[in-house]
Each structure stands twice: as C-alpha cells, then as structure tokens.
Amino acid sequence: MRILLLGGTWFLGRAVADEALSRGWSVTTFNRGRSAADLAGVEAIHGDRTSPRDLERLTASGPWDVVVDTSASEMAPCQVLAGARTLSAQTGRYVYVSTVNAYTGWPDEPLTEDSPTYGAPADADRGYGADADGPTHYGIQKSGSEAAVLSQFAGRSTILRPSVILGPGExxxxxxxxxxxxxxxxxxxxxxxxxxxxxPVDVRDVAAFALDAPVGNFNVAAxxxxxxxxxxxxxxxxxxxxxxxxxxxxxxxxxxxxxxxxxxxxxxxxxxxxxAVDTTRAMEAGLVCRxxxxxxxxxxxxxxxxxxxxxxxxxxxxxxxxxxxxxxxxxxxxx
Structure with missing residues (x-):
C-alpha cells in the first residue's frame, strides 16, 4: 500500500505516519519541512501545498493508493480544492480530517453524521464567513474544504470529523x-x-481509523x-x-x-x-478507542x-x- 500524507511531522500526521510504517506501507510525506523533523522511514518531499509548482512536482512521485490530509486546518477551501484537483488523477482515495465544528449545531446540539453542516462552497476563500465568531468561521471553512475534496473525489473520499484529540505529541x-x-x-x-x-479520543486511534475507514463521513470520538x-x-x-x-x-x-x-x-x-457526538457509524466501521x-x-x-x-x-x-x-x-x- 502506498500512502501520501499531507503533513506528517506533528501530532495526528505523525501518528498516521507511524501507524502506516508499522504496517509495512510505503509512506510519502509532503510538508514545508519547518515544523519538526521528518519521521525515519518515510519518503519526505518538502514543498508548499498552496504552490501549484510544488504540487505538480509532488505528483511526479505518485501514484498513491490513498492520500491522508491532516494539514489543512488553516487553509481556505479554494486551496484544498486546488490540491485535490492536482492529486485526483494520482490518488485512488482521499481521507480528509475535518472537525465537528463543521456542523451548524455544535456545540449546542447532539450530533450524528446526518446533522446539517455549514455548506460553504468548495471554492471559498479565507474571507468567506469571516464575519462569524472564530469557532464558527473555522467550522464554515472546514465545511467548504470538505466540499472541495468531495468535488474531486466523489465516491472515493472519506471525511473524518473528530471532536477533541488527545495523546502524545499534542x-x-x-x-x-x-x-x-x-x-x-x-x-x-x-x-x-x-x-x-x-x-476525547486518542490520537493513535484516530490515526489507525484514518487508514482503515471506508468511503463515507464519520464522527470520530470516544x-x-x-x-x-x-x-x-x-x-x-x-x-x-x-x-x-x-x-x-x-x-x-x-x-x-x-x-x-x-x-x-x-x-x-x-x-x-x-x-454528545454519536460515533456509532465509526465504531461499526472499525474505530477502536483505548x-x-x-x-x-x-x-x-x-x-x-x-x-x-x-x-x-x-x-x-x-x-x-x-x-x-x-x-x-x-x-x-x-x-
């Protein structure tokens, strides 16, 4: 199995890399090389995912069976869209780590995967929804990034919506x-x-589920x-x-x-x-929480x-x- 990991040096990204390597998978990481050292055993490619030239250079190392995106927390949906579009022909499936903030009802209402999300457009820029408070703006942006992934990987994408992730490296x-x-x-x-x-859910359990989860949307929590x-x-x-x-x-x-x-x-x-986040769907799909x-x-x-x-x-x-x-x-x- 060949995996492309967008990120791969901090917390969840590093845990995903660790888990994939422990399974004997071939792991390529793509990041700017500024946050932390690359994990031993990965093929590390440094570049800026907002740069079309760097993305094109990255694709020369493909193809991959799956891309796991753990590094888009501060990116605009339009930037996620550009990357997904570039990678769509080189990657079989896209796993995007979103958040429960993408739901309009969080934190006031119980949530299932069928709860409404903000529904921001896939090409939204960083200013979209900026008049909302910080957590809401974040959720709006993440919902747009989900749409960006789905637009390029229809029928072959996995959207993970964790609540609070804890564990080593936090x-x-x-x-x-x-x-x-x-x-x-x-x-x-x-x-x-x-x-x-x-x-709260352990980072290592989220990492394992990111590699095992089937196509679909999943709340990820204990x-x-x-x-x-x-x-x-x-x-x-x-x-x-x-x-x-x-x-x-x-x-x-x-x-x-x-x-x-x-x-x-x-x-x-x-x-x-x-x-009050329902995780039944994820549990049935294989999420195991320590x-x-x-x-x-x-x-x-x-x-x-x-x-x-x-x-x-x-x-x-x-x-x-x-x-x-x-x-x-x-x-x-x-x-």
Whole structure:
C-alpha cells in the first residue's frame, strides 16, 4: 500500500505516519519541512501545498493508493480544492480530517453524521464567513474544504470529523496543562460535575481509523458513556504521583468568575452538545478507542521524555492563572 500524507511531522500526521510504517506501507510525506523533523522511514518531499509548482512536482512521485490530509486546518477551501484537483488523477482515495465544528449545531446540539453542516462552497476563500465568531468561521471553512475534496473525489473520499484529540505529541496543550497542574499538587480546581461525560479520543486511534475507514463521513470520538471528567482528572493525579486533590466548582460559580470555557480550564464547556457526538457509524466501521487512562499515562510519559512542549501558539492559550484559581477556591471554602 502506498500512502501520501499531507503533513506528517506533528501530532495526528505523525501518528498516521507511524501507524502506516508499522504496517509495512510505503509512506510519502509532503510538508514545508519547518515544523519538526521528518519521521525515519518515510519518503519526505518538502514543498508548499498552496504552490501549484510544488504540487505538480509532488505528483511526479505518485501514484498513491490513498492520500491522508491532516494539514489543512488553516487553509481556505479554494486551496484544498486546488490540491485535490492536482492529486485526483494520482490518488485512488482521499481521507480528509475535518472537525465537528463543521456542523451548524455544535456545540449546542447532539450530533450524528446526518446533522446539517455549514455548506460553504468548495471554492471559498479565507474571507468567506469571516464575519462569524472564530469557532464558527473555522467550522464554515472546514465545511467548504470538505466540499472541495468531495468535488474531486466523489465516491472515493472519506471525511473524518473528530471532536477533541488527545495523546502524545499534542500541540494544543489541553491534556498537558492538566497534567502539569496535577503535578504541582495542592488543591486542584475541577470544573463542573465529576460525572460529566466526555468523549476525547486518542490520537493513535484516530490515526489507525484514518487508514482503515471506508468511503463515507464519520464522527470520530470516544463512545459516549465511557468516561467522565472525574476519570480524566483522577488519571492525571494518579500518573503524576497524587500530589493534589480535586475540589469541584459548579458551572455557575466558574461563569461568575469569568472563567473562559474550553480554554482556561481545558475541556470544560457548558453547552449541552459538546460531548454528545454519536460515533456509532465509526465504531461499526472499525474505530477502536483505548481507555482514557492509557491516553493520560502515555501523554505523561511523552512529557517526561524531554519533548515536553510543542512550539505552537495554541499551547499558550490554555490554562488558568494560579491567582484566579486560588480566588475561586477561596470562595468555595467560604461557602
């Protein structure tokens, strides 16, 4: 099996490359060569996927059985369209990693693959939908990129819509922040209800499914009902030596203190559809999700291995200032 991986050096892209190599597949990666070192064992081609000349040069190394696109998160649909058009004759199938943000109802409503998406056009530029808020603009753009892939790979494309992906190599910094907070110990402010169901999925499980999934659209998340916020934070305390203990604050108190959902206390969000993503179709197609404590333990091992922080601007967005945490905890004590 010959695979072309658009990306291949960070987080999900690297996990896909690792998984494909472990299967004995031939892996070509295409990226700018700026983010991280190329993985040993791949055929690395450096170039800018927004450059027609670089794309044409890439096709000379084809054909491939499948292309897996993990690197289009900041690209306009029209740019994804240009790349898909160039690769359409050289690739049997296209796997595009989108997001649940492409649904108009996320995070307010439960989702299935039949839920409506924003429906942006395949040739939309970066400004399309720019008058919306940041997450909505992102979702609009991703829905247009889905349309771009489908326009060139009709009947031979796979659209994956993950929710939150965690695991070793995470560049967003959500789970690493919780692990570092647990490591500091003391009284740890825990958000919302301990029994709040959550659905983060391990990056390695997404990678394996990206290589195995058939044609179609799939929500990619852990099965609902398997893990809670308490399970996640308890696992963080466990692997870091149990230096701290959790004190839970309800949503109203956190909101009164202006705690930014999803960011200051990562993975905490009050919208009812945040963790209501139906993954039945993906499970039936072969998605297998490892236990959340395994993801936590392996991420801690990765952090302890010296790689630690991935240089990405989103990392600095996450986490609650200790002064603010103490203020909220103080109010809980007074109550």
């Amino acid at each position: 560049y967003v910094g959500r789970l690493p922040w919780w692990l570092r907070r647990a490591e500091r110990g003391g009284t740890v402010l825990a958000p919302g209800r301990p029994d709040k169901l959550i659905q 099965p609902l009902g398997r893990a809670t916020m308490s399970d996640l934070l308890d696992a963080c305390l466990q692997v870091t030596g149990r230096r701290g203990h959790l004190t839970w604050a309800d949503d109203d108190l956190l909101t009164r203190h202006g705690v930014r959902e999803w960011v200051e206390l990562p993975l905490w969000r009050t919208a009812p559809g945040t963790w 236990p959340l404590p395994d993801t936590v333990a392996d991420t801690w091992a990765w952090l302890q291995g010296g790689e630690g922080r991935v240089p990405h601007p989103r990392w600095d967005e996450h986490g609650l200032d200790p002064v603010k945490e103490r203020a909220i905890l103080g109010e809980l004590v007074l109550d």
